[in-house]
Amino acid sequence: MTRIALATTRDLAEIDAEDALLLAALPESELLAWEDDHDWAAFDLVVLRSTWNYIDRLEEFLAWAERVASVTRLANxxxxxxxxxxxxxxxxxxxxxxxxxxxxxxxxxxxxxxxxVAGKVVVKPTVGNGSNGAKLIDHDPESAHEHIAFLHSTGRTALIQPYLDRVDDEGERSLIHLNGEFSHAATKGAILSQQMSFSAGLYADEDLSPATATDQERAVALAVLEASARVLPEAADLAYARVDLLPSDDGPMLLELELTEPSLFMPFAPGSPERVAEAFRTLATSRKI
Incomplete structure (x- = not known):
């Protein structure tokens, strides 16, 4: 019997809604905290799902991933x-x-x-998720330098990007791919220009809605995935990928490529929990270590 582990963290106050959907659609799966001592070799596939506290324990997390991958298949x-x-x-x-x-x-x-740091910019750590450590700074170079210094004081590298104002009206578009095929899309409202809340503790609450990706957005997402495979050959074999795009006057631009533990926005696309489940099931049954 096929067994699939969905990796989460014990730091979540309650089960993530997406994990609950996936457990229902994938009865051969179990939700397990990555920090706990499990027999990972007993599973045909281990999928990173809601391991969102890794940003504060990156080397420990990567060492765990290496151990898991040595005894079974890890996605990604x-x-x-x-x-x-x-x-x-x-x-x-x-x-x-x-x-x-x-x-x-x-x-x-x-x-x-x-x-x-001139103009309206976002300063955030290069290792981070859920808007943790990100700060929107509006024409205030002194504050930007202060936030960079703060990130440096904690040993982190800073990333500076211009704030693209069109996101306030149009939102951020996320395109989800499963086993190399486009599945669905969602729109995420602007976060940094609003008052952020962290009800789950590990990531900023998001304003999400269903979306239909445009041909241009799909073309850019495909270009991103193809470029990733050129940079890193292992990225040609992805169980899941989320391409986050921002609108600009020059067309969609890549904000982030989520290949580690992304939310897949399943509640906003009918049938997507079943598609995600089938993608993981196919991976678990067709590829053995």
Missing amino acids: PVPVIRWNTDKRYLGQLADQGVPVVPSVFVAPGDHADDAA
Whole structure:
């Protein structure tokens, strides 16, 4: 009998709604905290789902992923996880010709020039999720430098990006792919320009709605995935991918590529829990370590 583990964290106050949907659609699965001592080899597939506290324990998390991958199949693969958990991958994708929101990386010990923090910008850590550590700064270079210094004081590299105002009216578009095929899309309302709340503790609450991806958005998402596979061959074999795009005057631009533990926005696309379940089931039954 096929067994699939859905990895979560014990730091969540209650089960994530998406995990509940997936458990119902995938009865051969179990929800297990990555921090706990389980016999991961007993599973045909381990899928990263809601392991959202890894940002504070990255090396421990990556070491756990290596151990799991040594005894069974892990989705997505460890090289992909290691690459994708640091947003410096955006620079590599930009070098591949992907339309990426302009990104400046400032490592501890380095200094951002004034041009990088001029205007309305977002400053956030390169290792982060759920808007943790992200700050919108409006024409205040001093505050931008202060936030960069704060991130550096905690050992983190800072990422600076211009704030694209069209997101306030049009939202951020997320395109979800399963085993290489487009599945569905959702729109996420602007977060940083609003008063953020963290009801679950690990990530900022999001304003989500169903969406129909445009042909242009789908083309950009496909270009992003193809570029990722050129940069990292293991990224050609993905169980799931979420491509987050922002609207701009020049067309959709990549904000983030979520390949590690993304929400897949299943409540907003009819049939998507079943599609996600089938994608994981296919992976578990057709590919053995």
